[in-house]
Amino acid sequence: MLSLKKYLTEGLLQFTILLSLIGVRVDVDTYLTSQLPPLREIILGPSSAYTQTQFHNLRNTLDGYGIHPKSIDLDNYFTARRLLSQVRALDRFQVPTTEVNAWLVHRDPEGSVSGTQPSSGLALESSSGLQDVTGPDNGVRESETEQGFSEDLEDLGAVAPPVSGDLTKEVPGGEDQTALSLEECLRLLEATCPFGENAEFPANVASITEAVPSESEPPALQNSLLSPLLTGTESPFDLEQQWQDLMSIMEMQAMEVNTSASEILYNAPPGDPLSTNYSLAPNTPINQNVSLHQASLGGCSQDFSLFSPEVENLPVANSSTLLPLVPSNSTSLNSTFSSTNLAGLFFPPQLNGTANDTAGPELPDPLGGLLDEAMLDEISLMDLAIEEGFNPVQASQLEEEFDSDSGLSLDSSHSPSSLSSSEGSSSSSSSSSSSSSASSSASSSFSEEGAVGYSSDSETLDLEEAEGAVGYQPEYSKFCRMSYQDPSQLSCLPYLEHVGHNHTYNMAPSALDSADLPPPSTLKKGSKEKQADFLDKQMSRDEHRARAMKIPFTNDKIINLPVEEFNELLSKYQLSEAQLSLIRDIRRRGKNKMAAQNCRKRKLDTILNLERDVEDLQRDKARLLREKVEFLRSLRQMKQKVQSLYQEVFGRLRDENGRPYSPSQYALQYAGDGSVLLIPRTMADQQARRQERKPKDRRK
DNA sequence: AGGAGTTGTCATCAC
């Protein structure tokens, strides 16, 4: 109970609690774990970890200076340092760079597979999972999950009816110039995309075409078509990955769209609805590395007998196709778009199947609920910012000053005083009993102040400077006037030894002036009696007692001499018991007085340090809020980019008759491995509903 | 005269 009382009366913790109550979230337990026991422990019961000495250690640690040599806790000290570094690292958000490769697929007229190689020398490389589909042993890859997905497909009624048309039929022959061929579109898109040298053109382009229903290779279809979706459905939907995906998508918006490319893009044949409806945003500051590959889709003459009979019999439009758009870098897009029905995200169900619909200006949120949550967070954040007086402008202003002093800082580099002076005086005074060495600050202040009083000018100056630097409240100066000095210096200045520990403020300023610099007239008058009276007033009670008891040495020696020297001094004189008792009382009171001053000084320093820390935390909070708002803004832009990209890709897809696919009937869907599939909307809707249910189930 | 702030002192505890 005593410990609790001590704790509750501790100004430091009261201050912290008050800060917490007013909204400044200070996790005392974690924040002070390295120095203080948990609040729980303090409140529920006494803790040996929270002693006066520990309080002293706290102050030392917070100051960032030396640790008390008597009760040092180096483990806690370094733990605090480590945690502090981690906290500081929080303001350095790192966005991983991710390369996004998208493949557009078209069919060869002959039904053979042909990949239109990008102009920038794409290396044929089997890197995607689809390569396995082409292998003769691709059946081996029909894992349980794939089978499971096959079942899913059946459940969903997913069918890929035979497609006899040739998407690219009109490109080489130029027979159908009214519609921009997919391949041409791909070239255009390719020109807009920074195909890097590392862009990989999958050697398994054939596998892409094999994804098209084929009797001869049923497993291939299942693999190429199902596995990406399957991985998507199986992949965990954890927030971390989701965020990484978002970051990857953010990079997409940085995809360069140069003017020439845009010109090519918009120089599409007349009548192309896309040419007037699609627009690519200018370059964005976000790093982009998106490769849009193209591949030819196998002939669509192959029927879909590879599907299970149930699938085959499903009544689906005969032109429906399943077009896996396989990226070479399947890791770029993962769970965020795992089996995500992009069509469901981009296109409202009520969209009809006209070509113009693909270029509809207003489309649903491509990132759907994910960004909705982000927006909600943003709203709440903004509310919070408003409530707490933060706004982005202020935050940016804060950042400017905060960049040079970022992070939670417990050290006292910019602290008042402070800490230099206070620490110096504190250490000197604390060690005064064992060492008579004088610190420069103490001595200077001492010389300035004289023997009377303990206020330190140098300290006050430092504090005032710090006040201006870190914005301490006016009360600070009041604190700074708290007298504090190392009385041990008295013993080092013999001409001041006679001065006791009197209160200077007890005297009127005029009296002080007269005391320090007596007017010549006064001296001339030679009123020694007045001076004697004045000195008497300057003397402390103990000095009066010592004089009355005729103690043969000064109180300063009594108080500040080390024990051995003190005992030697006593042994040199024949002192009565009353004298010895008084001397010991003087020594005890003198040391206690210094201890009290140190104690008060530590309290003050601790409070001031906490105040500074709170300010730092507030700056951190403001900066983090601002960063989050910026990220949300970037996400919004990215969302728009993805939406326009979807529209562009979808709008340029043509069926075997050269007609655009109806957004009401078909949709693009990302698979877990980054593949992009063109699937019937019914199936896409079901997939979307499944995706919606999964997080809910997981929450349960 | 009384409140607020400062300082000294005592009592107590811990080391």
Added chain:
DNA sequence: TGGTGATGACAACTC
């Protein structure tokens, strides 16, 4: 066990 530091509590003092 005595010395010493730390600190709550109180009183004295000044403004």
